Amino acid sequence: xxxxxxxxxxxxxxxxxxxxxxxxxxxxxxxxxxxxxxxxxxxxxxxxxxxxxxxxxxxxxxxxxxxxxxxxxxxxxxxxxxxxxxxxxxxxxxxxxxxxxxxxxxxxxxxxxxxxxxxxxxxxxxxxxxxxxxxxxxxxxxxxxxxxxxxxxxxxxxxxxxxxxxxxxxxxxxxxxxxxxxxxxxxxxxxxxxxxxxxxxxxxxxxxxxxxxxxxxxxxxxxxxxx
Numbered sequence: 001x002x003x004x005x006x007x008x009x010x011x012x013x014x015x016x017x018x019x020x021x022x023x024x025x026x027x028x029x030x031x032x033x034x035x036x037x038x039x040x041x042x043x044x045x046x047x048x049x050x051x052x053x054x055x056x057x058x059x060x061x062x063x064x065x066x067x068x069x070x071x072x073x074x075x076x077x078x079x080x081x082x083x084x085x086x087x088x089x090x091x092x093x094x095x096x097x098x099x100x101x102x103x104x105x106x107x108x109x110x111x112x113x114x115x116x117x118x119x120x121x122x123x124x125x126x127x128x129x130x131x132x133x134x135x136x137x138x139x140x141x142x143x144x145x146x147x148x149x150x151x152x153x154x155x156x157x158x159x160x161x162x163x164x165x166x167x168x169x170x171x172x173x174x175x176x177x178x179x180x181x182x183x184x185x186x187x188x189x190x191x192x193x194x195x196x197x198x199x200x201x202x203x204x205x206x207x208x209x210x211x212x213x214x215x216x217x218x219x220x221x222x223x224x225x226x227x
Contacts, residue, residue: 013079020075025068032060035067039146042119043126043137050139059139066147070111070154074104095168099161110157113210114149121149121202149203152195156211160218167222174223177215188212 028035036059040048050056069076081100085093129135166172177184192208 010083013083017072017076017079020072021065021068023068024071025064027071028067029060029064032063032067035063036143039143042122043142046137048137048139048142055139059143062147063143066150070107070150073107077103096165099165103158103161106157106161107154110154111150113157113206114153117153117203117206118146118149124202149196153207153210156195156207157214159211160214160221163215163218164222167227172222173227174219177219177222181215184215185212188215 050059077100081097085096088096126135163172163177167174188208188211189204192204192211196203196207
């Protein structure tokens with residue numbers, strides 16, 4: 001295929017992904033109120049305020065888009081696979097294909113881990129509240145905090161899949177990963193601190209530890225596969 005054909009193919013795949021996000025996002029907008037009721041569970045009856053007349057409307061839109069992105073992940077992964085598969089060799093396609101559904105499963109697991117961590121992260125942050133210094137939560141910063149955590153943990157869970165696929169196509173090896181361990185640990189620490197919202201200690205610690213464990217598991221699995 002020529003460059004123009006590749007770009008046309010990429011545009012077609014991106015349009016299909018966008019349509020999937022919009023369709024599921026419409027469902028998310030319809031159910032945004034119920035979704036927000038569930039997501040505010042970790043803070044109990046603590047009030048959430050909107051600082052503008054349109055604040056809740058735009059939050060409905062944000063919730064809908066994140067909801068649409070999460071539910072359309074199977075479509076996004078399939079379209080990504082359909083775009084890159086023709087450029088792979090038969091052996092590479094055989095190696096990568098089984099990991100596409102696994103990537104979806106890991107994404108869901110990442111969101112579940114974020115949901116488990118969320119109450120502890122919020123409890124840590126809210127523990128600094130003192131008489132005369134109340135913490136006022138706005139709709140925007142609270143739900144922005146949650147959705148960022150969901151996406152950060154969901155995407156991070158793709159880490160071992162990427163390493164394994166790179167090993168199968170000969171780009172990395174278990175020995176190379178062991179040699180780079182100290183640099184990987186530093187990179188994980190920086191990444192976990194930057195990507196997690198809120199500034200609490202719980203979220204980046206859990207994310208960093210999870211990524212490191214996934215890294216070590218990846219080394220073990222890659223080593224067992226003979227790479």
